[in-house]
Amino acid sequence: MSGRRHTARRIALAILALLLFSPPVIGLFDIPSAITGLSWLPLYLFCAWGGIIALTAWLQSRESVLQEMPSLTETRSDDARHEK
Amino acid sequence: MARILIVDDEPNIVLSLEYLMQRSGFEVDTANDGSQALQALQTQPPDLVLLDISLPDISGFDVLRQLRQTSSMRTLPVIMLTAHGREVEREKGLALGADDYVTKPFSTQELVAKVQALLDEVR
Amino acid sequence: MRSNLIVLTVAFGYLALLFLIAAWADRRAAQGRSLIGSPTVYALSIAVYCTAWTFYGSVGRAASHGPSFLLIYLGPTLAMLVAPLLIRKMVRIARAQRITSIADFISARYGKRGGLGALVAAIALLGITPYIALQLKAITLGHAILTTYPTLPADTLAASPFWTDKSFWVALVLAVFIILFGTRQLDASERHEGMVAAIAVESLVKLVAFLAVGLFTTFMLYSGPSALFSRVAAQPSLAGVLSLDNVPGGQGGWLGMLVLATLAFVTLPRQFQVLVVENVDEAHLSRASWLFPLYLLLINLFVIPIALAGLLLGDAALDPDSFVLTVPLAAGLETLPLVVFIGGLSAATGMVIVETIALSTMVSNHLVMPLLLRLAHRRPARYKDTVLAGWLLGIRRIAIVLILMLGYLYHALIGETYSLVTIGLVSFAAAAQFAPAMLLGLYWRGATHAGAVVALSLGIATWAYTLLLPGFARSGWLDDTWVNEGLAGLAWLRPYALFGLEGWDIYTHALFWSLLFNLGALIGVSLFTRQSPLERTQAALFTGALQPGLWSRAVTGQGQTTQGELYQLLTRYLGLAAATRIFAQADASTQTSAHARPASPSLVARSERALAGALGTASARVLMDSVVRGETLDREDILSLLDATSQALEYSRRLEQKSHELEETSQALRAANARLRELDRLKDEFVAMVSHELRTPLTSIRAFAEILHDADTLPEAQRQRFLDVIVHESQRLSRLIDEILDLARLESGRMTLHPRRLDLVELVRRSTETIQRVLAERGVTLELDLPDVPTPVSGDPDRLEQVIINLVDNASKFAAPEHPRVRLALATTDRHVRLLVEDNGPGIAMEARELVFEKFHRLENTSLNVPPHGRPRGTGLGLPISRGIVAHLGGRLWVDDAPTLGGACLLMELPLAPDEASTT
Structure with a gap:
């Protein structure tokens, strides 16, 4: 059951990332800076990107406790079947 | 002269039975319910009881049971009268020690004959 | 440096x-x-x-x-x-x-x-x-x-x-x-x-x-x-x-x-x-x-x-x-x-x-x-x-x-x-053509081989036309007039503005058209083509890949071959060492003496997997087919296994549902059966009661009739008295029969009432006049407490009269032996009229208040309900019938505390008839 929740969270995060990286959201940040005249867009993208990565890392740290262990054993038994 | 106790809650039925028994030469006592019947049985023990099953206070079966528990009346002839035609009631009555069983409406001649036969048997 | x-x-x-x-x-x-x-x-x-x-x-x-x-x-x-x-x-x-x-x-x-x-x-x-x-x-x-x-x-x-x-x-x-x-x-x-x-x-x-x-x-x-x-x-x-x-x-x-x-x-x-x-x-x-x-x-x-x-x-x-x-x-x-x-x-x-x-x-x-x-x-x-x-x-x-x-x-x-980025993006767009066949194939079981072939071909052709070839042309490798003017001079075939789609950058343009054709073909063709059995199996395995335990079930096949043939095949394509290793893993002997033995399903599966690892699955398949006879590694059984599993799940789900429904049905049936039994028992009881009730007056009638028949000489007074009993008991009998019929009609819903607008006050007066003589005989005083204004109700006058008479008659029977009194009062509320009949008798115990409405209730051996000596007994059907009639008229009938006389009190409530103005 927890696996399904992780799946849902993953998908939600991916959708969030897609929204943040796509128009029209990116258009909101395409404003020239008052000082340099350069667009804020790249800075926004790096910030959003970093935020998504941080969220994923946080999500994975929560998942790993529950998910990695069983999946590890699963893989091992799988290998054992192949290689024995 | 033989004494007969008639127990029934229907006044007209009591009236008819009273007339029938007197005409056949018996002395008659009447009771309208169970407690009157038990009282009459104590004060003046009859030679035969005509006992209706459906009584307002205690049922005819209960009267019969108490009557049979009294040693002096263990062999007292009792004819049960009932408006119920059911076989079960008849069996119950006979099991409790009734000597005969008559279903209402009854044939007057048959009833009188039964009473006389029972009294002859005792003598 | x-x-x-x-x-x-x-x-x-x-x-x-x-x-x-x-x-x-x-x-x-x-x-x-x-x-x-x-x-x-x-x-x-x-x-x-x-x-x-x-x-x-x-x-x-x-x-x-x-x-x-x-x-x-x-x-x-x-x-x-x-x-x-x-x-x-x-x-x-x-x-x-x-x-x-x-x-x-x-x-x-x-x-x-x-x-x-x-x-x-x-x-x-x-x-x-x-x-x-x-x-x-x-x-x-x-x-x-x-x-x-x-x-x-x-x-x-x-x-x-x-x-x-x-x-x-x-x-x-x-x-x-x-x-x-x-x-x-x-x-x-x-x-x-x-x-x-x-x-x-x-x-x-x-x-x-x-x-x-x-x-x-x-x-x-x-x-x-x-x-x-x-x-x-x-x-x-x-x-x-x-x-x-x-x-x-x-x-x-x-x-x-x-x-x-x-x-x-x-x-x-x-x-x-x-x-x-x-x-x-x-x-x-x-x-x-x-x-x-x-x-x-x-x-x-x-x-x-x-x-x-x-x-x-x-x-x-x-x-x-x-x-x-x-x-x-x-x-x-x-x-x-x-x-x-x-x-x-x-x-x-x-x-x-x-x-x-x-x-x-x-x-x-x-x-x-x-x-x-x-x-x-x-x-x-x-x-x-x-x-x-x-x-x-x-x-x-x-x-x-x-x-x-x-x-x-x-x-x-x-x-x-080309600049670096340009070359890279061209490659990206080519690789993206694999996406529909690969990704959709992972989630949609219905994607077929034909669909994938057409999709990939169309996709890559579009890619080549909109991206690769124009690139060649731009680099001078090809004549570039077709790029600017379209193939054969057709403007809608311009590779950078296909079908007139302009204003996009060339990669998005190429990606859009190629993926559109690619995906469209994959879905469209798949919907109209069939999968081979092996393909269906593979589709099922791919889409269900994350199902736990899937792969461990999917190993055995049923093809038949000898160990010798397999050994030869493996040696030929993978070398001696690999063949020996695979046989050792499957616990099979490589001795020449064992070569004629049939290969076990796991050895067959292992061999195919090993060949696939070296040659790819398609070639491995061809090779295995060359030595394995009959249904080689019949993947069909895996498919059926998968299908069977999901079908079994579906069946068991439906079965569960069915058994649940069955359970409910049988419960309903049991309840209905119990109710029928109960009704049957009640019916038997009712028949027994009716029989008992009918026998009682009949007994008197028969006895006196026989007495009169047998006795030639009977005093006139006695003869007259006996005849009176017969008449009286006959009346009782016919009244009983009427009431039983009434009750039967009420209970079966066949009683026909003829409700009309009437004045209840007037009806009460008429009813009490009817019963006045009986009451006088019993010495019962009837007090009436009626309003001066008409009280309109909707009801069947004959039946309502029957109810009122029954209530008053009942009360008069149970009133005190000394100075019996009965009081009838009428009161109206907003929408109802209440008729109250009370007496100064012993009253009805709280626990018996509903029992009095049961049929032949008077048979119950409660002395309270026996009228004082000298008063006729009822049939025990009057109150149940009255309640039935009142209910039919949309009212209620119940026992309450007597407000003034302290005995029994019966209350009838009927809805007031709507104003005459509004009804006409």
Whole structure:
């Protein structure tokens, strides 16, 4: 059951990332800076990107406790079947 | 002269039975319910009881049971009268020690004959 | 520091170091102490995604197209977010079926057909060759700039013969390098641990190199970002460089590029290789899902500062694609440019190594082997004793050389006219054509082989028409009039504005049309074609790959062959050692004496898997078919197993539902049955009661009739009295019969009432007059308490009168023996009228108040209900009948406390009739 929740969270995060990286959201940040005249867009993208990565890392740290262990054993038994 | 106790809650039925028994030469006592019947049985023990099953206070079966528990009346002839035609009631009555069983409406001649036969048997 | 010798020495030294690392990792792997079993190494190996294109091209793209360079990395970030779901499924499948490449994966999904695998391999070769060319170009260009700066690198290719061209030698050196540690073992599905370790190191090197240039540019060339940006501010021409306006195709182009990068990330052959084939442990995916994006973020962190610095340099910086080198070179540095060159070399060689290995596997397994097998099949005598195991590696090695030469050719002939990014994107768009067949095939069981073939063909044809061929034309390779005016002069066939779709950048345009045709064909054709049994099985296995326990169930087959035949087959294609090992694993004997024994299903399955690992699933299938008789490894049974499982689940679900319904039904039936029994019992009881009630008056009638009949002489008074009894009891009998009939009608709902508007006060007066005589006989005083105004109710007057008489009669029977009193009162509320009848008798006990409405209730031996001596007894049906009538008229009848007389009190409530005005 927890696996399904992780799946849902993953998908939600991916959708969030897609929204943040796509128009029209990116258009909101395409404003020239008052000082340099350069667009804020790249800075926004790096910030959003970093935020998504941080969220994923946080999500994975929560998942790993529950998910990695069983999946590890699963893989091992799988290998054992192949290689024995 | 033989004494007969008639127990029934229907006044007209009591009236008819009273007339029938007197005409056949018996002395008659009447009771309208169970407690009157038990009282009459104590004060003046009859030679035969005509006992209706459906009584307002205690049922005819209960009267019969108490009557049979009294040693002096263990062999007292009792004819049960009932408006119920059911076989079960008849069996119950006979099991409790009734000597005969008559279903209402009854044939007057048959009833009188039964009473006389029972009294002859005792003598 | 920049002499040719030094640069070449450093470059070869670096490649030698890589080789050592790879060799070491391979040895460790052989010892069972793998170096690559960590998510970090896995993430770094995925970073082979960052090629020379990233290393040099990102800065170039940032300088010319603003922030769109980031899209190439945001796409993979999106894909990695769902890697634990998507890639995990692919890894699971690849491991279970010994998948060797993306061509193998797609062909296996659609029924292991050789043709589809060959198609994918051909598309990959066609689409990816430019990408390899790009790497060669980057290395050559980097070397040229490094050695000749500040003069412009000479037009190296123009007229000189190829042996003087450095890229040719670069390609050759790389070919040797790749052959050395890419084809060490036959089983392509076995992991190339050495290669992965080398790639991971290369990823680190290119990251460090790029960060070094970035840090130098930002903090040493300029004293921090603010200094750099203030310099930019002073150059008004640079103001718009980072804005969305600078992105080709604007917002639409932005989205197209994002989709392109996302798809290409999972479909590029080298990415499939590192993500799926080389994956050591599924669990690494979750950690890599953020580590890899983090790597991408870091390597892109300084792209903008370097691009801006390059732009500020002006002409001295040369082409934007070489800013990474020229910015430190222009600053007069010697070592850093060399480091940068090594970084670029890392990026390029990493890509070339993995891509070439992936492509060579595809070429050998899907293009060459099927042809060889067919040849061997056609002329069995000639190839009878050839051991093909050795051939396989040879084929693969030749393929590597050929692929690199192809890349070189592309580079030499066309590459000069393209910028780095352009070539890369063309390859991306080609690889994206695999996405529908691969991804949809993972989730939609109905996608068919025919659909995939048509989809891939249409997709790649559109890609070629809208992207590849116009590119050729632009480079002068083809006549370019058709590009501008459309094929045969038809404007709607213009490759950059197909069907008149204009205003998009060429990649988004090409991606849109190619994916539209691709996906449309896959869905459309699949809906109208059928799957072969094997294909259906594979589709089921692929789509259900993450179902627990699926693969362990899916191993046994029912084909029949002998151990000897299998042993021969394996020896021929995989070599003696491998054959012996496989037999040993299956606990089968390799002794000649055992050769006639039938092979066990697990041995058959194991053999096919081993062959698939070396030759690809399609070829393995063909080979197994050649020796296994009957339904070879009948995958149909796996399908049916899968289907059976899901069907069984469905059946059991339905069964459960049915049994639940049945349970409910049987409960309802039991309840109905119990109710019927109860009704039956009540009916019996009622019949018994009726019989009893009828017998009682009959007894008196018969007895007196007989008495009168027998007695001739009877006093007149007595005779008269007996006759009165007969008459009276007869009346009682007929009244009883009437009431029983009433009751029966009431209970069966057949009682017909004739309700009309009437005045209850008047009705009460009439009823009480009727009963007055009886009451007087009994000496009962009746008090009436009636309103002066008419009280209209709706009711049947005869029946209501019956109720009122019954109530008063009843009360008069139970009133006190001394001075019996009965009181009848009428009161109206808003919408109801209440009729109250009370007496001064003993009353009715609380617990008996509902019992009095039961039929023949008076039979119950409660002395309270026996009327005082001398008063006639009722039938015991009057109250039940009254209640039934009142209920029929929409009212109620119940027993309450007597308000004034203290005895029993019966209350009847009826709704008031509506005003006459409103009814008429």
